[in-house]
Amino acid sequence: MSVRAFRYGLEHEMAVTRRDGTFADFTSLAFEDLQAVVDVLPEDPADYPDLRVGDQGIKRKRWYVEGYERFDGAGGLLRCDPKGLEIRTRIHHSVEGAVAALQADQKALDAELAIRGLGTTVVGFNPLRSAYVIEPPLNAWEHGHRMGSPEERTAHLHMVTYGPDLNLSAADMDAAELVDVGRKLTHYSPWLVPLSFSSPFRDGAVWDGLSARTFERTGARPAALVFLGPDDPQIEADPSLTQEARLAAEIGRIEFKAFDACPDPELYGELLSLLTGLVLDTTLPGRRTTPDAALHQQVARVGLRDDAVHAGTGELLDAAAAALAGRPADLDRLGSLRARWAARQCPAEEMVARYAAGERVAGLCGSH
Template identity: 65%
Template sequence: MRGAARYGIEHEVALLRDDGTLADFTSLRYSEVAAIVDELPEDPADRRDLRIGDAGIRRKRWYAEGFERFDDDGRLVRFDPKGIEIRTRIHDDVDAVTGALERDLSSLTGVAARHGLHPLAIGFNPLRSAYRLEPPANAFELAAQAGSPEERTAHLHMVTYGPDLNLSFPDSPSDPATMADAGAKLTHLSPYLVPLSFSSPFRDGGAWGGLSARTAVRTGPRPAVLVYLDPSDPLQVSDPSLTRHAGIPAEVGRIEFKAFDACPDPALYAELLSLLTGLLRDTTLPGRRTTPDAALHRRAAVDGLHDAGIRAGACAALDAAADALRGEPEHLDRLRSLRGRIERRECPAQDLLARRRRGGPVAGLPARTPAIR
């Protein structure tokens, strides 16, 4: 890819109640989430960059994230929420898009607090590893699931929280071959990149022994990257998908990295966007994959950057990105910060685990007696 990039962020958050318990699909009602979203502003200008969707739930930059249930005739009859998603408009630089996310997160935090709920950035539901359809899917829903690999595995996202980091390059071609190559490049690199974001060391009520339950469960069955093509272009057939038709004109040419865990600090998103920019500008790295390497992602999910092979891949990716971004000091400053994280083998999950060891409540898990050393 060549030229300046444009950026968007979609950031999922879980919700905690005032008492620190997790409000997930087992207890969170759609009416609770809707009451929060209703208080947040609606700007018709957002629709240039953001898709609304068939059910009309996504009218704003904030919307209820969850799973839709339909009757046999295709009428929406229930919505099981897992949290709230924030979407930014498309911006011309990294600081602008992360600044927009911070402002919208602040607005959400203030409104949600009045309803007894508080946003939490974590990569995986710390209490439950699965969402089961009750009642089981009916004929209409089964037919919809057969429509694409992502529909078939949509239930997996009910226990995961992550960002979609979106990049587009207006000066680059957006033909199917160019876009698929860009997506395949990032898909190949994904297991070396995602450990920088790991924030899901808990599942089923405690530490599971790794750093990203989200990566272990999700990536492989679901895509690491999606690229958006003009609706007239042919799609590349794969499972999970790599290519998708754009739903609105602004999506054409968009490259969406989907495999990072939700990050508690938007500054890390800024660093990761610079990394992705450099990797997409790079012309030297040879690896390509149409679908994610599920086994390598599961390996990365356990030890992250403490795994020497994963760390070496991350360093190689960072070096290539830095070479591609020479002369762009703001990007390079962010890459230097990432290099420090790699050298320290650092990710947000480690802070969550340390807080848990100290005995305090964390990520929706109750306080516990600290471990005796």
């Protein structure tokens, strides 16, 4: 029975819709319009030990405008093209605490957006357009800045994707153990992500698959990232597996980045419990330093409908359950997740069904 204590955090990306339900993105949104919403939400100095503000000061609150920043030739901020909004929780000592914090902050955000004729929708991939075009092309300063890391180099990809960062850490994990966990989660990512799939639309129509986000993103960008201390050796990889922590609260953080954005925050809680079990597990042998892009693309099309994928996900649920013995709350959440798995459910399946029934889903108007 494990007594290891974990801490948890959630980072949740949302797309924006207008009052009539139409989808809004960098082609029709102004950064200033979304920032005006963030400006009226409360700022809490107690957030800062846990949350990074960033160089430009855009991330001063638990809510912030997510986008792609453009700079002048001397590195001065010119503009930020918005893709949507993000909510970040503080670090919590329980999964329940992180989920409850996200739900409360979502409620506050939605109320302020509604006043301005806006709302949020949760979808894993921009349903209208598959690419963000960098216009004008990067200048010399921007090129140097964006080529500084694999993640900066591929930052434009995130402009059409929406996903969470599910964070967990344990104080007694050293750098070697963190790297090993990161490699384990990277290896098993193709069998984890189908539980979250929520991007069945692409270029204004239903796509031939369940996660356009996974198809386009994972492999070029990390599945898992671990944050190490300044004296810990970094692993050279493209995309990155490790990163030097940018503030003290990040040291030791395991960040799983490959899930699609989930409409139900409770699903995030269930997935955090699954990740907890996989961190505690000592039986699973698979390890990879970078994600298997081809396998992710295959799984993105078929999800849990495929018997082999379904079986692989079931093996991970079994391993996590064994490792979570003595942790009843985590086991309860894992039980709920197992029920979704048994029914081969993911949010994308429901989204397609609603669209087929004629409902507006993620800004797209369905038709019979």
